[in-house]
Amino acid sequence: MRINPIIVQKYGGACLETPTKIRAVASSLADLHSRGHRVVAIVSAMGKTTDELVKTAYQVSSHPNRRELDMLLTAGERISMSLMSMALSDLGVPAISFTGSQAGVMTDESHSSARILDVRPVRVREELDRGRIVVLAGFQGVNPVTKEITTLGRGGSDTTAVAMAAVLKANCCEIIKEVDGVCSADPHIVANAKSIRQLDFASLSEMCFWGAKVLHFRSVELAQSQNVPLVLKKWGGGEEHSTQVMKGVAGMESGKVLAVNSMARVEHVEIDSSDLNQGFEKFARHLKENGLPWPQLLASAFTAGKTRIMMTCDAESLDTLLRTVERTKDLRKQRETLSSVSLTCFGGVSSDLPFKAIQILQHHGIIADKYVLSPHSVNLFVPVETREAAVKALHSLI
Numbered sequence: 001m002r003i004n005p006i007i008v009q010k011y012g013g014a015c016l017e018t019p020t021k022i023r024a025v026a027s028s029l030a031d032l033h034s035r036g037h038r039v040v041a042i043v044s045a046m047g048k049t050t051d052e053l054v055k056t057a058y059q060v061s062s063h064p065n066r067r068e069l070d071m072l073l074t075a076g077e078r079i080s081m082s083l084m085s086m087a088l089s090d091l092g093v094p095a096i097s098f099t100g101s102q103a104g105v106m107t108d109e110s111h112s113s114a115r116i117l118d119v120r121p122v123r124v125r126e127e128l129d130r131g132r133i134v135v136l137a138g139f140q141g142v143n144p145v146t147k148e149i150t151t152l153g154r155g156g157s158d159t160t161a162v163a164m165a166a167v168l169k170a171n172c173c174e175i176i177k178e179v180d181g182v183c184s185a186d187p188h189i190v191a192n193a194k195s196i197r198q199l200d201f202a203s204l205s206e207m208c209f210w211g212a213k214v215l216h217f218r219s220v221e222l223a224q225s226q227n228v229p230l231v232l233k234k235w236g237g238g239e240e241h242s243t244q245v246m247k248g249v250a251g252m253e254s255g256k257v258l259a260v261n262s263m264a265r266v267e268h269v270e271i272d273s274s275d276l277n278q279g280f281e282k283f284a285r286h287l288k289e290n291g292l293p294w295p296q297l298l299a300s301a302f303t304a305g306k307t308r309i310m311m312t313c314d315a316e317s318l319d320t321l322l323r324t325v326e327r328t329k330d331l332r333k334q335r336e337t338l339s340s341v342s343l344t345c346f347g348g349v350s351s352d353l354p355f356k357a358i359q360i361l362q363h364h365g366i367i368a369d370k371y372v373l374s375p376h377s378v379n380l381f382v383p384v385e386t387r388e389a390a391v392k393a394l395h396s397l398i
């Protein structure tokens with residue numbers, strides 16, 4: 001007996017913003033199903049719903065409890081999944097929606113930044129075997145011991161999609177976007193940013209770590225380790241509007257600049273401490289005592305009795321962290337907020353690139369006051385108000 005191939009498609013909030021868009025996505029899923037695919041659709045919350053829910057939480061509490069915040073935020077995806085399933089039924093296509101816990105997404109217990117430990121998609125498989133389209137709420141899971149509902153961190157639906165594609169051994173995991181896949185810069189900043197048709201995992205992971213909002217960076221690592229065939233596609237667009245992620249792409253050590261990405265907000269926290277280790281212990285204790293998630297750490301250093309940690313995170317978490325730090329004797333915000341601008345290169349960074357980048361910025365009146373190198377990227381830190389100009393200026397290197 002021929003077994004129909006499984007396709008996992010993930011739709012982000014931008015593609016699901018309105019009921020009309022949901023109906024359009026439903027008809028495209030129905031089409032895929034009618035062509036003989038077994039279809040699993042992972043959905044995010046509609047449009048900016050998650051941002052709105054976070055805002056509402058902060059209107060009722062200056063310091064929302066993280067368990068309750070997860071309960072609230074998972075509702076966004078639950079709305080999308082049920083509406084999608086209804087729209088599919090309306091088109092005469094059998095469909096069923098599941099939350100993360102119903103779909104068997106098991107996570108650790110870390111609210112708002114949980115990691116997937118295992119996926120046991122028993123019900124998903126049963127429903128696929130019955131011929132239904134399975135619609136899953138992305139971004140969420142359940143801790144198997146405490147039975148508490150968790151979220152995977154902002155943008156986490158991509159990670160749900162990749163994890164599900166891995167355990168179902170899907171033929172393809174398609175991340176459907178409103179943009180032309182991965183571009184050489186955020187097309188909302190650089191109007192002539194080019195779509196990157198083929199991209200290796202290492203470069204993509206680096207771009208996403210340093211602010212490319214196209215994919216949750218954990219999902220890239222997962223896709224690579226689990227060998228998941230990953231494609232990013234523009235909704236309704238053809239192949240020229242998509243990016244295929246590959247193990248290796250042609251070329252050796254070209255050092256070619258592939259993309260410029262940026263992070264809007266990088267903060268520095270200073271901790272009175274006797275060494276780096278004590279600095280980190282105090283920082284970890286502060287996060288725990290205030291129920292805060294770990295931010296994304298970028299660099300740290302110890303000098304003259306102070307540990308300095310450079311970090312980023314979503315705006316609400318950074319605001320809460322800085323508010324709680326104000327009330328603490330040994331911790332403080334160290335300097336003005338910065339933005340990062342990153343050049344990601346194929347085949348490794350060439351030694352002269354940081355200096356070229358600094359010169360270009362300087363030519364545009366932008367002073368970068370430090371940079372961090374990683375194997376595939378040069379990451380410069382600039383004043384917040386110059387971020388977009390810096391991205392545009394450095395895009396000339398592509």
Ligand SMILES: Nc1ncnc2c1ncn2[C@@H]1O[C@H](COP(=O)(O)OP(=O)(O)O)[C@@H](O)[C@H]1O
Nearest residue numbers: 012013014177178182183185186188212213214
């Ligand atoms: N290098 C990049 N390539 C493509 N998009 C990028 C890049 N950097 C940032 N972005 C932003 O990422 C967003 C993600 O795509 P979109 O479909 O709008 O979001 P979502 O899937 O989260 O609903 C785009 O709106 C775009 O502005």
Ligand SMILES: N[C@@H](CC(=O)OP(=O)(O)O)C(=O)O
Nearest residue numbers: 012013044050154155156157
């Ligand atoms: N809705 C969640 C999860 C997510 O992945 O969203 P999106 O795919 O729209 O970026 C968020 O906004 O963080």
